Structure formats: structure tokens, C-alpha cells
Amino acid sequence: MEYEHELTMGSLFDGIGGFPLAAVRNGITPVWASEIEPFPIKVTKHHFPNMAHVGDITKLDGSLLPPVDIICGGSPCQDSVLPARAAVWAQGVPAFSDTRSGS
Numbered sequence: 001m002e003y004e005h006e007l008t009m010g011s012l013f014d015g016i017g018g019f020p021l022a023a024v025r026n027g028i029t030p031v032w033a034s035e036i037e038p039f040p041i042k043v044t045k046h047h048f049p050n051m052a053h054v055g056d057i058t059k060l061d062g063s064l065l066p067p068v069d070i071i072c073g074g075s076p077c078q079d080s081v082l083p084a085r086a087a088v089w090a091q092g093v094p095a096f097s098d099t100r101s102g103s
Contacts, residue, residue, distance in 0.1 A: 006027075006028075006029055007027070007028045007029070007069045007070065008028065008029050008030075008031045008066075008067075008068040008069050008070070009023045009028050009029065009030050009031065009068055009069065009070040009071070009072060010030075010031055010032045010033070010034075010065065010066075010068040010070070010071045010072075011030060011032070011033040011034070011071075011072055011073065011074070012033075012034045012057055012071065012072070012073035012074070013034065013035065013057070013073045013074040014033035014034060014035040014040065014044060014074060015035065015037075015040050015074045016040045016043045016044060017030075017033070017040070017043060017044035017047055017048060018074065019072045019073075019074065020033065020044065020047075020048050020051060021047070023070075024048075028069075028070065030048055030051045031051065031052065031066050031068050032051060032052040032053070032054050032065055032066060032068070033048075033051055033052070033053055033054065034053075034054050034055065034056070034057045034060060035053065036055065036056050041053055052066075
């Protein structure tokens, strides 16, 4: 299947960049990532120097991010953070509904 343009991706709860890694291996360009932990950000900055790091999902306005074709998100690494991450998903993901059109 061929596309009219290069596919792009944004990654929420990015961790050490598993989704961006899979993306580049499949011809998709990771444009931005949201992560708050310093070490994982350092890892992804090393592997994906052109990917923007946009910070905490709870403080983002999706309409201000570059539009992307795909938005993905990692699941929590620890069971103890599951309720907190679920709450952030519920609050944060709707804010990204405007990223595709950039409006």
C-alpha cells in the first residue's frame, strides 16, 4: 500500500521509545513524544535526535502540537501506577483529538 505522504507518529507515555523504534523500522517518522521521566527521555533523545520531546501530557494542548497520522501510547510499567495512568489517559487523550487537523 502506498501513501500520498510520509506517515508520521506521536507517542504518549513514550518510555524509552519502543513505539518510535517500531515506527522507523516500518517507514513511519516519529515527530514528537510525551514523557516525564528523565532517563527514558535521555535514551530517546540519543536514538531519535530529531523527535521533539513535548513533556507532561497533562500540560499539553494537542492543537499546538504538529499534526501526526498516528498517536500511540505506552502502558504503565508498574502495577502501582495503573490507576494514575488510567486517569491521565481519560483526561489527556481527548486533548489530542485536534492534532490530526492541527486545529
